[in-house]
Amino acid sequence: MNRLMxxxxxxxxxxxxxQAETFRWAATTDPQTMDPHAVxxxxxxxxxxxxxxxxxxxxxxxxxxxxxAESWEPLPDGAGWRFNLREGVTFHGGEAFxxxxxxxxxxxxxxxxxxxxxxFSPVSDVVLVDDFTVDILxxxxxxxxxxxxxxxxxxxxxxxxxxGAERPARDAENYATRNVNGTGAFMLQSRQPDLETVLVPFxxxxxxxxxxxxxxxxxxxxxxxxxxxxxxxxxxDLIDPVPVQDAARVNDADGVYVLDGxxxxxxxxGFAHDHETLLNGDPNIFADxxxxxxxxxxxxxxxxxxxxxxxxxxxxxxxxxxxMRGYSEALSERxxxxxxxxxxxxxxxxxxxxxFTLSCPNDRYLNDEAVCQAIVAMLAQVGLNATLxxxxxxxxxxxLREDNFDMYLLGWSPGTFDAxxxxxxxxxxxxxxxxxxxxxxxxxxxxxxxxxxxxSEIDDSARQAMLDEAAQIIQDDAVYNTMYVQxxxxxxxxxxxxxxxxxxxxxxxxxxxxxxx
Amino acid sequence: xxxxxxxRIFQSVLVLLVVGLVAFAMFxxxxxxxxxxxxxxxxxxxxxxxxxxxxxxxPFFIQYWDFLVRAVQGDLGIxxxxxxxxxxxxxxxxxxxxxxxxxxxALALFFGIVLGIFTAIRRDGITANLVMSISLIxxxxxxxxxxxxxxxxxxxxxxxxxxxTDMTFNTGGMPTFGRGDTGEIFGWTTGFATWDGIQxxxxxxxxxxxxxxxxxxxxxxxxxxxxxxxxYIRFARxxxxxxxxxxxxxxxxxxMVPVIxxxxxxxxxxxxxxxxxxxxxxxxxxGLLFINAIQFVDIPVMxxxxxxxxxxxxxxxxxxxxxxxxxxxxxxxx
Numbered sequence: 013m014n015r016l017m018x019x020x021x022x023x024x025x026x027x028x029x030x031q032a033e034t035f036r037w038a039a040t041t042d043p044q045t046m047d048p049h050a051v052x053x054x055x056x057x058x059x060x061x062x063x064x065x066x067x068x069x070x071x072x073x074x075x076x077x078x079x080x081a082e083s084w085e086p087l088p089d090g091a092g093w094r095f096n097l098r099e100g101v102t103f104h105g106g107e108a109f110x111x112x113x114x115x116x117x118x119x120x121x122x123x124x125x126x127x128x129x130x131x132f133s134p135v136s137d138v139v140l141v142d143d144f145t146v147d148i149l150x151x152x153x154x155x156x157x158x159x160x161x162x163x164x165x166x167x168x169x170x171x172x173x174x175x176g177a178e179r180p181a182r183d184a185e186n187y188a189t190r191n192v193n194g195t196g197a198f199m200l201q202s203r204q205p206d207l208e209t210v211l212v213p214f215x216x217x218x219x220x221x222x223x224x225x226x227x228x229x230x231x232x233x234x235x236x237x238x239x240x241x242x243x244x245x246x247x248x249d250l251i252d253p254v255p256v257q258d259a260a261r262v263n264d265a266d267g268v269y270v271l272d273g274x275x276x277x278x279x280x281x282g283f284a285h286d287h288e289t290l291l292n293g294d295p296n297i298f299a300d301x302x303x304x305x306x307x308x309x310x311x312x313x314x315x316x317x318x319x320x321x322x323x324x325x326x327x328x329x330x331x332x333x334x335x336m337r338g339y340s341e342a343l344s345e346r347x348x349x350x351x352x353x354x355x356x357x358x359x360x361x362x363x364x365x366x367x368f369t370l371s372c373p374n375d376r377y378l379n380d381e382a383v384c385q386a387i388v389a390m391l392a393q394v395g396l397n398a399t400l401x402x403x404x405x406x407x408x409x410x411x412l413r414e415d416n417f418d419m420y421l422l423g424w425s426p427g428t429f430d431a432x433x434x435x436x437x438x439x440x441x442x443x444x445x446x447x448x449x450x451x452x453x454x455x456x457x458x459x460x461x462x463x464x465x466x467x468s469e470i471d472d473s474a475r476q477a478m479l480d481e482a483a484q485i486i487q488d489d490a491v492y493n494t495m496y497v498q499x500x501x502x503x504x505x506x507x508x509x510x511x512x513x514x515x516x517x518x519x520x521x522x523x524x525x526x527x528x529x
Numbered sequence: 530x531x532x533x534x535x536x537r538i539f540q541s542v543l544v545l546l547v548v549g550l551v552a553f554a555m556f557x558x559x560x561x562x563x564x565x566x567x568x569x570x571x572x573x574x575x576x577x578x579x580x581x582x583x584x585x586x587x588p589f590f591i592q593y594w595d596f597l598v599r600a601v602q603g604d605l606g607i608x609x610x611x612x613x614x615x616x617x618x619x620x621x622x623x624x625x626x627x628x629x630x631x632x633x634x635a636l637a638l639f640f641g642i643v644l645g646i647f648t649a650i651r652r653d654g655i656t657a658n659l660v661m662s663i664s665l666i667x668x669x670x671x672x673x674x675x676x677x678x679x680x681x682x683x684x685x686x687x688x689x690x691x692x693x694t695d696m697t698f699n700t701g702g703m704p705t706f707g708r709g710d711t712g713e714i715f716g717w718t719t720g721f722a723t724w725d726g727i728q729x730x731x732x733x734x735x736x737x738x739x740x741x742x743x744x745x746x747x748x749x750x751x752x753x754x755x756x757x758x759x760x761y762i763r764f765a766r767x768x769x770x771x772x773x774x775x776x777x778x779x780x781x782x783x784x785m786v787p788v789i790x791x792x793x794x795x796x797x798x799x800x801x802x803x804x805x806x807x808x809x810x811x812x813x814x815x816g817l818l819f820i821n822a823i824q825f826v827d828i829p830v831m832x833x834x835x836x837x838x839x840x841x842x843x844x845x846x847x848x849x850x851x852x853x854x855x856x857x858x859x860x861x862x863x
Binding site for chain 1: 571572
């Protein structure tokens with residue numbers, strides 16, 4: 013009896029280290045909801061990608077791969093797409109995943125209260141061919157439709173109906189706000205909003221397990237100094253982000269390292285194209301393409317990257333970064349820093365000594381206000397007197413929408429990871445559904461003509477030719493002064509291996525917790 | 530007495546109504562919640578519909594009236610950010626703030642009074658002067674900095690070499706953020722239920738209480754010095770009473786009236802200004818909730834928090850007024 017107990021105790025002791033791999037991570041914002049269709053923001057969709065799954069998902073290199081669909085092919089004549097579903101998949105609650113759930117998730121995600129309904133604007137109908145085949149019909153050919161639904165997550169229809177969560181709720185709480193029933197590799201064990209969310213592996217997951225995490229604890233930590241301290245003290249295994257100014261210090265510290273990469277977000281300057289006058293009543297200098305081009309030549313992007321971004325960001329020559337689909341190779345060079353050229357362009361346009369306002373958020377992008385201050389100084393060197401107006405982002409968007417700006421800072425991360433996305437929202441003539449972020453009111457009939465063609469072109473090289481043409485027009489007209497792609501900086505404890513993706517989604521199933529050394 | 534209380538309650542309600550009105554007038558300047566609520570791909574139609582749905586297109590006094598009508602029925606609305614009832618969120622977060630405020634208030638009161646008496650009695654002693662000088666840190670360093678210094682000093686830790694040996698001693702080990710593990714005692718979620726929770730409250734409580742401690746200490750000292758010069762203390766000495774009786778029974782008791790006023794009002798401000806400490810330590814209380822609400826322009830949460838804080842201030846004032854009557858018998862006569 014005694015010997016038996018000793019033996020089992022020994023077995024327990026040796027088994028323990030391999031067993032308990034608790035992984036703790038922290039980010040600035042808490043995912044506001046656990047409902048995959050209620051809020052379309054990176055913290056929410058990124059977090060929920062660990063517990064819910066879509067028909068397709070993005071791999072480590074952002075490429076599209078099958079998740080709940082094993083394969084998919086376009087229907088003849090561009091009528092839509094057929095998805096062949098994976099069989100034998102179960103939800104965390106044990107329910108089987110079938111085509112019914114796809115139809116339900118479509119109805120839920122495209123309903124009025126959904127925040128992701130825009131993904132389905134080209135969809136005309138969803139047809140169930142059999143239990144494991146679904147046709148998604150579109151009103152026009154949609155070559156990149158599978159790419160655009162990588163974050164459309166599947167919810168069990170029976171579970172939702174049972175708990176009264178058939179529709180996402182915006183002004184009331186609903187069962188899906190705090191409870192999860194997905195098919196993902198992790199299940200929600202407990203959730204205290206704003207405080208702590210605990211995930212555990214789902215034993216019945218269909219995929220091949222690559223991680224060794226037995227419990228994952230997420231905590232939001234807003235203050236970056238606190239997050240860095242928690243990482244250094246060993247209370248947290250991963251923090252996102254490490255402030256640029258602390259990156260070197262964290263990298264030098266024992267037991268932790270900084271993982272850096274490039275995000276999908278391009279930071280640019282926008283202009284008041286269609287304003288009659290500037291805010292101060294002077295003639296609008298930005299209606300003149302030469303002034304906009306001068307700004308591109310006047311901003312010393314390498315200096316900004318070195319001095320403010322810690323040398324980890326990359327220059328951006330167009331509205332999307334090189335990792336995105338449809339990036340224009342021909343335009344990989346940003347207009348060079350050339351203050352003399354900028355001065356002569358300004359002289360030609362007769363805009364020397366013009367006074368105007370540069371609007372800028374101070375809590376939205378990495379070091380946004382510091383970047384704007386640098387830009388004001390650089391513009392002063394070529395004879396443009398910009399006054400900085402920096403404000404919190406909650407005031408910033410209303411100001412832009414009300415046309416209270418001359419020149420402004422904007423960051424754009426294409427939700428579809430495709431070059432068509434910024435053209436649709438930033439460049440197309442401002443309207444109800446298209447050009448909704450084109451605050452400056454730029455309008456070019458050729459762009460408006462190209463956009464629907466790009467959206468429905470099936471042939472890849474013909475599509476790329478049109479994207480190249482659009483990118484060329486945008487650069488020639490200096491519609492935006494694209495400056496750099498924002499860096500990603502994660503602080504990680506030694507011994508932890510993981511994958512950092514440009515969309516800044518933290519994917520738990522790629523984490524391995526190793527020995528600490 | 531009853532009419533006094535009734536009059537004070539009437540005044541309090543008036544104060545509350547005015548606070549609410551001012552708050553609702555200010556919310557527009559905090560920003561527009563619509564943009565943070567809707568994703569990147571929103572259409573102008575979505576913006577208009579949501580604004581209509583939330584009643585944000587109405588003038589602020591109508592929004593305030595709607596809020597009041599629902600509030601008196603016990604409905605504080607739904608948080609824009611979390612999509613959950615505000616009353617429920619505040620009930621979840623309030624224990625953390627109250628615990629932090631009470632612990633730091635108790636620390637401040639205890640050390641403030643003890644050190645105040647000490648520095649008053651030993652006015653010219655070296656230790657007393659040292660305490661007075663060090664206490665300047667408490668009033669002069671911003672809370673934010675004290676918090677970060679404590680986290681680095683006792684959370685992350687500094688390696689100190691023990692003299693004449695090769696061994697180093699690390700000063701760290703305290704939790705760097707959060708409230709630790711919590712348990713339930715009589716249905717109240719508390720950090721006192723676990724050792725981890727008790728450890729977690731120490732650094733934030735010191736950070737939050739340091740300023741109050743200094744304030745109380747200086748107040749007690751000044752009052753004590755004043756009283757010790759009074760005639761009745763001189764007579765007491767002449768009668769041959771012992772130091773202990775003079776200092777504690779006679780002098781200390783008479784310094785307590787202003788100390789209670791200040792402490793009472795400070796307790797209110799400890800709760801209200803716990804915001805900074807809570808942010809630095811990621812302490813999950815209502816202060817952190819309020820900061821989040823401001824960033825998101827979560828109007829229902831902001832409104833509920835501001836009302837809660839003003840109720841608290843008004844209530845504390847009322848209690849302090851009643852305590853006066855209790856402590857000072859002269860007020861009872863009139």
